[in-house]
Amino acid sequence: xxxxxxxxxxxxxxxxxxxxxxxxxxxxxxxxxxxxxxxxxxxxxxxxxxxxxxxxxxxxxxxxxxxxxxxxxxxxxxxxxxxxxxxxxxxxxxxxxxxxxxxxxxxxxxxxxxxxxxxxxxxxxxxxxxxxxxxxxxxxxxxxxxxxxxxxxxxxxxxxxxxxxxxxxxxxxxxxxxxxxxxxxxxxxxxxxxxxxxxxxxxxxxxxxxxxxxxxxxxxxxxxxxxxxxxxxxxxxxxxxxxxxxxxxxxxxxxxxxxxxxxxxxxxxxxxxxxxxxxxxxxxxxxxxxxxxxxxxxxxxxxxxxxxxxxxx
Amino acid sequence: xxxxxxxxxxxxxxxxxxxxxxxxxxxxxxxxxxxxxxxxxxxxxxxxxxxxxxxxxxxxxxxxxxxxxxxxxxxxxxxxxxxxxxxxxxxxxxxxxxxxxxxxxxxxxxxxxxxxxxxxxxxxxxxxxxxxxxxxxxxxxxxxxxxxxxxxxxxxxxxxxxxxxxxxxxxxxxxxxxxxxxxxxxxxxxxxxxxxxxxxxxxxxxxxxxxxxxxxxxxxxxxxxxxxxxxxxxxxxxxxxxxxxxxxxxxxxxxxxxxxxxxxxxxxxxxxxxxxxxxxxxxxxxxxxxxxxxxxxxxx
Numbered sequence: 146x147x148x149x150x151x152x153x154x155x156x157x158x159x160x161x162x163x164x165x166x167x168x169x170x171x172x173x174x175x176x177x178x179x180x181x182x183x184x185x186x187x188x189x190x191x192x193x194x195x196x197x198x199x200x201x202x203x204x205x206x207x208x209x210x211x212x213x214x215x216x217x218x219x220x221x222x223x224x225x226x227x228x229x230x231x232x233x234x235x236x237x238x239x240x241x242x243x244x245x246x247x248x249x250x251x252x253x254x255x256x257x258x259x260x261x262x263x264x265x266x267x268x269x270x271x272x273x274x275x276x277x278x279x280x281x282x283x284x285x286x287x288x289x290x291x292x293x294x295x296x297x298x299x300x301x302x303x304x305x306x307x308x309x310x311x312x313x314x315x316x317x318x319x320x321x322x323x324x325x326x327x328x329x330x331x332x333x334x335x336x337x338x339x340x341x342x343x344x345x346x347x348x349x350x351x352x353x354x355x356x357x358x359x360x361x362x363x364x365x366x367x368x369x370x371x372x373x374x375x376x377x378x379x380x381x382x383x384x385x386x387x388x389x390x391x392x393x394x395x396x397x398x399x400x401x402x403x404x405x406x407x408x409x410x411x412x413x414x415x416x417x418x419x420x421x422x423x424x425x426x427x428x429x430x431x432x433x434x435x436x437x438x439x440x441x442x443x444x445x446x447x448x449x450x451x452x453x454x455x456x457x458x
Numbered sequence: 459x460x461x462x463x464x465x466x467x468x469x470x471x472x473x474x475x476x477x478x479x480x481x482x483x484x485x486x487x488x489x490x491x492x493x494x495x496x497x498x499x500x501x502x503x504x505x506x507x508x509x510x511x512x513x514x515x516x517x518x519x520x521x522x523x524x525x526x527x528x529x530x531x532x533x534x535x536x537x538x539x540x541x542x543x544x545x546x547x548x549x550x551x552x553x554x555x556x557x558x559x560x561x562x563x564x565x566x567x568x569x570x571x572x573x574x575x576x577x578x579x580x581x582x583x584x585x586x587x588x589x590x591x592x593x594x595x596x597x598x599x600x601x602x603x604x605x606x607x608x609x610x611x612x613x614x615x616x617x618x619x620x621x622x623x624x625x626x627x628x629x630x631x632x633x634x635x636x637x638x639x640x641x642x643x644x645x646x647x648x649x650x651x652x653x654x655x656x657x658x659x660x661x662x663x664x665x666x667x668x669x670x671x672x673x674x675x676x677x678x679x680x681x682x683x684x685x686x687x688x689x690x691x692x693x694x695x696x697x698x699x700x701x702x703x704x705x706x707x708x709x710x711x712x713x714x715x716x717x718x719x720x721x722x723x724x725x726x727x728x729x730x731x732x733x734x735x736x737x738x739x740x741x742x743x744x745x746x747x748x749x750x751x752x753x754x755x756x757x758x
Binding site for chain 1: 513525575605693713714
């Protein structure tokens with residue numbers, strides 16, 4: 146194709162004149178809009194308009210079917226905050242999840258990236274191994290880990306048996322007190338790959354001479370990390386934190402595959418509770434209100450990211 | 459073994475070892491001991507990391523009785539390939555082809571419109587480029603839940619609920635922000651001189667796009683193909699809400715359904731999961747460097 150013949154040939158082949166009709170189209174000021182139209186139209190219809198319409202719907206009481214929606218103002222939000230216990234459980238679970246996502250996958254990803262950044266025999270294989278869970282769907286991750294947590298046949302309890310820690314054996318996913326943590330652990334397994342990849346990309350941009358110079362000056366590995374590596378990874382870190390927190394708030398399928406919100410709604414997240422309210426209880430107003438809350442939370446973590454992306458425009 | 463470079467995590471012990479040790483010979487032995495420990499630790503970590511996958515493979519290869527007696531983490535007594543064909547016939551085959559259709563149509567169409575948009579944003583001297591880009595970027599952070607109810611109403615009105623066509627349209631829409639981000643990142647690195655030269659020679663914008671810009675952006679197109687392909691293959695929530703009939707289900711959805719229906723047949727379920735993962739595994743092994751390149755494009 147043109148890639149092999151080179152762009153110069155392509156240009157040469159096209160040095161012929163445009164017809165007058167083509168010229169007219171070409172001079173048309175709105176031509177960029179023609180290029181943008183397919184993407185912008187479908188994106189606006191599928192993402193932007195529904196987003197705005199959901200916000201509007203959150204101000205109504207509606208079952209999703211009745212011809213009449215009753216305007217209730219901010220009543221749905223008040224109901225959620227004051228009369229909906231599960232909303233608070235979900236919010237708390239989201240907070241735990243978010244905290245775990247900001248701490249664990251990011252630091253494990255950084256640690257792995259530091260270890261695997263140097264080229265040694267097999268480093269690529271190890272990169273692939275540690276990245277691999279990230280390409281699996283969260284539904285699949287959920288199913289696999291459900292077996293690991295199986296009370297009798299699962300790896301988790303069998304392992305505790307084998308090392309003589311029987312007292313720590315649990316019915317991991319049906320114990321209401323702790324069920325959310327095993328789910329978060331499973332999600333973490335999937336969430337480590339991306340930070341690792343981004344940190345590896347960030348590390349490649351640090352010139353090795355800086356480390357050499359610091360070593361000559363007698364700086365130890367700890368000092369070099371604190372004064373060279375970490376400051377130069379600042380931007381990468383910001384991106385990693387933003388992306389992992391946005392992804393953490395999007396978690397949904399893994400809950401569906403592992404616990405379906407149970408036991409007794411103890412593993413609901415805002416995303417799953419929105420689904421339950423909307424599609425199981427026909428509370429469209431409450432459901433969309435949760436979606437708005439979820440979006441607002443995401444926005445808080447996404448603003449630094451969007452700023453960074455657009456600053457470089 | 460001693461190839462371990464002095465950069466990165468290994469330096470910690472090594473730096474000290476170098477300063478403390480007197481003779482070069484002793485230093486060499488010290489270093490190779492360190493390297494061995496490093497390798498052993500790394501291999502152990504990798505095995506623990508892959509434990510869930512190993513369990514999955516072992517379960518898929520043994521029969522249900524063996525599993526119930528010896529548990530998941532034991533070598534199969536005899537390898538039972540029939541698990542795969544049985545899982546395939548109990549519906550997974552059907553889900554598999556649905557996923558192939560959806561991914562196969564969504565990815566190329568999406569990339570075409572995304573690169574057209576990205577091209578307009580980077581090379582067509584477009585006054586609104588920044589504003590349009592920010593508008594598109596918002597889509598990256600919108601939770602699906604924010605769109606579900608209006609999309610239900612919309613697809614109902616268009617008679618597209620419970621059709622693969624409807625699902626593909628939604629996927630294309632949701633794919634726009636990431637696709638534009640990646641393609642725009644790459645188009646910006648193309649030298650303007652080439653485009654300008656083509657303009658001066660009288661080449662139309664459409665021709666510049668598909669004869670020059672798009673072929674030059676082939677690495678980005680391949681990266682996006684793979685990232686987008688995997689994401690589409692794995693998508694769950696939209697499929698769950700907008701596909702109602704069993705024969706239309708895509709793999710992730712079908713698997714969860716399969717797991718509730720055959721919750722005790724771990725052997726078949728494991729085989730089913732493995733079937734669904736196989737294409738992703740294959741793509742990952744063949745094209746892994748593009749994962750890095752694609753993500754890099756999204757970040758820079």
